[in-house]
Amino acid sequence: xxxxxxxxxxxxxxxxxxxxxxxxxxxxxxxxxxxxxxxxxxxxxxxxxxxxxxxxxxxxxxxxxxxxxxxxxxxxxxxxxxxxxxxxxxxxxxxxxxxxxxxxxxxxxxxxxxxxxxxxxxxxxxxxxxxxxxxxxxxxxxxxxxxxxxxxxxxxxxxxxxxxxxxxxxxxxxxxxxxxxxxxxxxxxxxxxxxxxxxxxxxxxxxxxxxxxxxxxxxxxxxxxxxxxxxxxxxxxxxxxxxxxxxxxxxxxxxxxxxxxxxxxxxxxxxxxxxxxxxxxxxxxxxxxxxxxxxxxxxxxxxxxxxxxxxxxxxxxxxxxxxxxxxxxxxxxxxxxxxxxxxxxxxxxxxxxxxxxxxxxxxxxxxxxxxxxxxxxxxxxxxxxxxxxxxxxx
Ligand SMILES: Nc1nc2c(ncn2[C@@H]2O[C@H](COP(=O)(O)OP(=O)(O)OP(=O)(O)O)[C@@H](O)[C@H]2O)c(=O)[nH]1
Numbered sequence: 001x002x003x004x005x006x007x008x009x010x011x012x013x014x015x016x017x018x019x020x021x022x023x024x025x026x027x028x029x030x031x032x033x034x035x036x037x038x039x040x041x042x043x044x045x046x047x048x049x050x051x052x053x054x055x056x057x058x059x060x061x062x063x064x065x066x067x068x069x070x071x072x073x074x075x076x077x078x079x080x081x082x083x084x085x086x087x088x089x090x091x092x093x094x095x096x097x098x099x100x101x102x103x104x105x106x107x108x109x110x111x112x113x114x115x116x117x118x119x120x121x122x123x124x125x126x127x128x129x130x131x132x133x134x135x136x137x138x139x140x141x142x143x144x145x146x147x148x149x150x151x152x153x154x155x156x157x158x159x160x161x162x163x164x165x166x167x168x169x170x171x172x173x174x175x176x177x178x179x180x181x182x183x184x185x186x187x188x189x190x191x192x193x194x195x196x197x198x199x200x201x202x203x204x205x206x207x208x209x210x211x212x213x214x215x216x217x218x219x220x221x222x223x224x225x226x227x228x229x230x231x232x233x234x235x236x237x238x239x240x241x242x243x244x245x246x247x248x249x250x251x252x253x254x255x256x257x258x259x260x261x262x263x264x265x266x267x268x269x270x271x272x273x274x275x276x277x278x279x280x281x282x283x284x285x286x287x288x289x290x291x292x293x294x295x296x297x298x299x300x301x302x303x304x305x306x307x308x309x310x311x312x313x314x315x316x317x318x319x320x321x322x323x324x325x326x327x328x329x330x331x332x333x334x335x336x337x338x339x340x341x342x343x344x345x346x347x348x349x350x351x352x353x354x355x356x357x358x359x360x361x362x363x364x365x366x367x368x369x370x371x372x373x374x375x376x377x378x379x380x381x382x383x384x385x386x387x388x389x390x391x392x393x394x
Pocket of ligand 1: 239272273274275276277278280284285286287288289292313314315385389
């Protein structure tokens with residue numbers, strides 16, 4: 001429909017142009033006819049035929065006989081549909097108009113079609129140019145406002161992800177106030193919240209770790225105290241605080257081997273409180289305990305640091321004396337006996353005196369077991385008891 005109306009409009013326009021051409025060439029053609037200047041007529045008509053809208057030109061005389069005829073096409077390829085304009089050719093003589101003939105200009109539907117198509121082509125080219133401009137404008141705007149910021153955003157998000165620095169934020173360059181800037185703002189807010197949460201977590205974790213370390217340290221300290229107590233319980237006599245029987249014999253055995261290796265003399269004292277049953281019976285068990293404590297504290301003052309003392313029975317004690325020969329051991333035993341027999345203990349207003357008997361035995365090269373020394377010292381002690389107590393037997 002559009003095409004048809006364009007066709008009609010273009011045909012009218014070409015008819016108008018033909019009429020204007022006729023107006024223009026009518027006078028020179030009339031002049032050439034009046035003068036019958038054939039050459040000039042041929043030149044004029046050839047010039048007209050060369051014009052793109054003209055398919056042919058014909059000049060008829062006043063009797064409608066064709067005088068000149070020229071076409072722009074061959075007879076074999078004539079246009080499908082021709083149309084024309086006709087105008088009279090006149091000459092004015094002595095004020096009177098003389099009719100010389102008619103001029104006919106032809107055009108065709110192909111000329112119209114060419115022009116319509118040319119028009120449409122122009123419209124199409126213009127549309128393509130406009131579309132191209134619009135497309136590149138869109139591409140530029142898309143890249144400027146969306147693609148480039150998004151690419152930069154992705155790069156920075158990646159950098160934030162890889163960075164150990166939690167205070168790193170997204171900071172896009174050339175950013176407009178649009179959805180991308182809002183996205184950047186939201187992401188930065190999210191990163192700040194994450195950083196605060198992480199700090200809070202670290203603080204909580206540190207507090208927990210500190211608490212745990214304190215708890216472990218306290219527990220370790222408690223365990224050490226407990227271990228020490230257990231060790232003491234296992235190795236010490238609870239009443240007097242000196243070594244118990246097991247620990248004493250274990251350590252004395254070790255010292256005996258050491259002495260034998262060094263070929264150094266060693267002695268063993270076995271001490272028993274005399275008539276201790278009577279002390280208990282007279283003053284009570286509590287006083288008896290005080291006597292036992294008094295005894296250990298008193299004799300320890302006369303011993304060397306290298307001497308080993310232990311409680312080996314209820315009221316029976318043993319002392320291992322490294323690097324001590326039999327005479328020295330006997331002298332020490334006598335000294336202890338005297339100290340005890342001269343000492344007085346006051347408990348709850350009661351004055352308690354007591355004595356001890358001692359057996360002294362020294363090691364011989366064949367002795368490798370502490371039990372041997374103990375047995376021999378026990379025999380000596382038995383002898384001391386037998387001989388009336390408060391004595392030392394060697
Ligand atoms: N208070 C008190 N008495 C104890 C302890 N261990 C043993 N005894 C007492 O010591 C006494 C030992 O008596 P006996 O074995 O008869 O010997 P003793 O009376 O000392 O007589 P001799 O050894 O022959 O001089 C007993 O009465 C036990 O009850 C103790 O830890 N505390």
